[in-house]
Amino acid sequence: MNRKNYFNLLLVTLFVALNFSFTQAQTGVIKGNITDETGIYVPGAEVMIPEINKGTTTDFDGNFTMVEVPEGTYTLVVKYMGYKDLDKEVRVNANQTLDLDLVLNSSTTTLETVQLLGGGLSAQARALNAQKNRLNITNIVSTEQIGKFPDANIGDAVKRIPGITMQVDQGEARNIIVRGLAPQLNSVTLNGSRIPSAEGDNRNVQMDLIPSDMIQTIEVSKAVTPDMDADALGGSVNLVTRSAPEDFRLAASVGSGINFITDKRILSGSFLVGDRTKDGKLGFMVSASINDNDFGSDNVEAEWSDEFEYNTGIQDAEGEDILKSVDVNPYASAFEIRKYLVQRVRRSFSANLNYDFNDNNSLYFKSMYNWRDDRENRFAYASEILDGEDIGEDDFTITNNNLVRFPAEAERETKGGIPGGRIQNRRLEDQRMQNYTLGGNHLFGNLKFDWMGSYAKASEERPHERYISWETEYMVNNGTNPEKPLQTPVSDISSSDFELKEITEEYQYTEEEDVNVFANFELPADFFNQGSGVVKFGVRGRFKDKSRDNNFFEYSPESGFENMSQTAIVVKDGENFLAGKQYRPGFFTSPEYLGSLDLKNSDLFGEESVQDEFLGENFKVSEDVYAGYVMANQKLSKKFSVLAGLRVESTKIESTGNEFDAENPEEGFTKVSDENSYTNVLPGVHFKYDLTNNTIFRFAWTNTLARPNYIDLVPYRQIDDDEISTGNPDLDPTTSMNFDFMAEHYYKSVGLLSGGIFYKHLNKFIYTNRADLDDGFELYKPFNGDDASIYGAEVSFQRQLNFLPGFAKNFGIYLNYTYLHSKANGIRNEDGDVREDDLSLPGSSPNMFNGSLSYSDKRFSARLSANFSDAYLDELGGNAFEDRYYDEQFFLDFNMSYSINKNLRIFANLNNITNQPLRYYQGVSNRTMQMEYYSQRLTFGLKYDLY
Secondary structure, eight states: OOHHHHHHHHHHHHHHHHHHHHTSOOOEEEEEEEEETTSOBOTTOEEEEGGGTEEEEOOTTSEEEEEEEOSEEEEEEEEOTTBOOEEEEEEEOTTOEEEEEEEEOBOHHHHTTTOOTTOOSOHHHHHHHHHHTOSSOEEEEEHHHHHTSOOSBHHHHHTTSTTEEEEEETTEEEEEEETTBOGGGSEEEETTEEOOOOOSSSOOOOGGGSBGGGEEEEEEESSOOTTSOSOOSSOEEEEEEOOOOSSOEEEEEEEEEEETTTTEEEEEEEEEEEEEOTTSOEEEEEEEEEEEEEEEEEEEEEEEEEEEEEEEEEEOTTSOEEEEEEEEEEEEEEEEEEEEEEEEEEEEEEEEEEEEEETTEEEEEEEEEEEEEEEEEEEEEEEEEOOEEEEETTSOEEETTEEEEEEEEEEEEEEEOOSSTTTTTSEEEEEEEEEEEEEEEEEETTEEEEEEEEEEEEEEEEEEEEEEEEEEEEEEEEOOOTTSOOEEESSOOOGGGOEEEEEEEEEEEEEEEEEEEEEEEEEEOOTTSSSOEEEEEEEEEEEEEEEEOOEEEEEEESSOOSSGGGSOEEEEOSTTOTTOTTOOOEEEEOHHHHHHOOTTOTTTEEEEEOGGGTGGGOEEEEEEEEEEEEEEEEESSSSEEEEEEEEEEEEEEEEEEEEEOTTOGGGOEEEEEEEEEEEEEEEEEEEEEESSSSEEEEEEEEEEEEOOOHHHHSOOEEEETTEEEEOOTTOOOEEEEEEEEEEEEEETTTEEEEEEEEEEEEESOEEEEEEEOTTSOEEEEEEEOSEEEEEEEEEEEEEEOTTSSGGGGGEEEEEEEEEEEEEEOOOBOTTSOBOOSOBOOTTOOSEEEEEEEEEEOSSEEEEEEEEEEOOEEEEOOSSGGGOEEEOOEEEEEEEEEEESSSSEEEEEEEEOTTOOOEEEEESSTTSEEEEEEOOOEEEEEEEEEEO
16 A cells, blocks of 8 residues: 555545544534643543443543534533542533533542642652553553652653563663563554654664653553554553643643762753643743753673684694684683763754644644753773684683683773764764654544644764774783673883874764654444544554665874874772772773864875775665554443454555675675565454442453564664674564453552453574584574463552551552563574573563552652662574573662742752662673663752742
């Protein structure tokens, strides 16, 4: 289906739906908006007309609509956990819409002890009510609930939801893993529109790009419904921005702080303002946020081997040196110490409008612009064993089968950029994500019709990224503690011993554009005569273009640069190095000197474009997805509901890459194009049984998919030393059949006890295979595996302990735990044989835990929060020895606030109390591949909120 035919189908669907709606019996409509006494919207409220057994629930903006209501007078009942029931008499007239504005009052027996001054509606109550009344299995967190944790970005906030863990980058949560499934296997949307990715080679959404204070609600759907995008194997995360309020609202915050790793300052600020015109038709909400964070990290990395080759000094009949291979205990064949200095400036702006033309028609516009600058200097010392032809039998020492001394090639490298402007002698990573959405909600007789069109763009630009590196050779002592790998020179080495290796400058740009359009239609259809039921159907199109445009230049100085001592030197000692004082980064060329080099002056430097460094990575991909669905949401009895439906998605992909011919390198690169298309039929059914008003059972059977990463689909071929990387345009999407069961009990005093089990069976999951070629090259290529399975269980408990006496009633508990087990089949080793060892699916952490203990009275609140995720397989190697694992993490954070009055409060947060490092290990847990430390971060400030 092409785009023109798709839009024709959309128009025909709309015409048929409108015609059908006006042929139905004429009845009345009740619609309205529900807020609390402070004017904050009430999501997830139950709205019922008991006389005719008809009901619905409010959306995130507190709106509800009831169609096909017979003419007459009724009692409208609104129920909301933690609030007094509201009864209101209403009169419904045929062919008319009754528009209501309703206000709920808090129940003094449940909320008086847990609300802070100015807190309004309990954040926990809003989230749990919305979650309770969803038919599918969902976790919902509101922005005020997020604010009770010390989380600056949305990724750190999401990691506290059951079944979710996050991969960390520079101390902040970046990539989301839902129920053990890797970041590219999950869907992340903003107001229902897919967020594009600025990552060059995958579909990962950078969750640390979005500030937490810009989001109103986080909705995690672990069992998707047919009206949602199907590419969500683990789950779908929807971020909802703030909507226009019913009355004037103004809020602002200002803060500062310190990063203890650098003793540098943190600056932050935010504001939001919203109101509605006197006639109530036009509402707006504008918000902005900025965070300027000057920090860094201390990093140690190693690559491990259990054999090495040396030159015997004997030649064969053809005069070639004979090499001998020796098996030894695992040793660090390559070793690095890295010191990072980073300034991260995160800015965000959002403007949302909505306009009510009349009771039956409204439009909305939502927008968000996120812009993050990462300025980074990296100082890296590296040493790598000289083996093979470069090492003789007298050049190394083996003690107790440990290789403890050998010759190495050492390198010292400085990463920087040009001076001035926004770059400031640092590598600038400019990441941006913008989203603009226009939509409408309409009522034609009994037909509900909503539509949306959006444009989104994500980009990452790295201009003038410079490196200068120096090298030498010397003997090193190799440590034998695999948890703390260390290589040190046998004798003293100075900057004059290092010769220039290379000076380079590169430019990287990645861009992804998404255009989304959809239309949904909903009609009343009570098949089982239970008072309520709907049929919903719709169409959707998503049109994506992604490209990467990099280049790379190497510069040769015409004179000078005989050794490092001829440049300006900066020394990074190891006295405060968080990985241990034994690690001393040492001396490097200063970033200011690197930035001052006039590389474009041909009298000073020769310039060479090194195509094999970048052309293989450049690509263009177009991906068009056309989808249609139909589903019915029906009550089978007063307590039993079902949602069943079918979704069909058709995908067409066109890709262009560059291929390098290793056998004919003089021919350079050639462009190669390919295309692929497939269609997926995805049925699903959801059951909900209300054992009591507060105890609910849910079951779901769903089918989902995950499309391959873009770079994996590109027909490219890239050679780097002895490694060849290629794409695979013939990759199929990964599909999954999912079963979920969940039981929930909601406490009247605002709380939740839940538990559930789930199972996923994946087909054709994608992994990168490493194969040894006959010519000595290693080939890395993505393949479809056979199948994989994941099963697990979740338990969650959150409650205010207001049943306890005295001050103890002010305490609250938040706990959740997730267990996962996975198994992957059909993975091949470097020899092409299927691996027989019991392999888990990459990304599946077997144990995840969140917990917090809070205290809240009318002015003061404090919370101690813990987050744990177990170690898991991160990347498959050629065999079990080479597999890379992401180590367990335990974060402990503390935050507190004090309300000076109902509008103003002070706050303080202390993050990463445990100084948790990012750690990878190779094969076994005590063999460190990377350990990166960030230290603690303290922030404090003022928040003002006027309702």
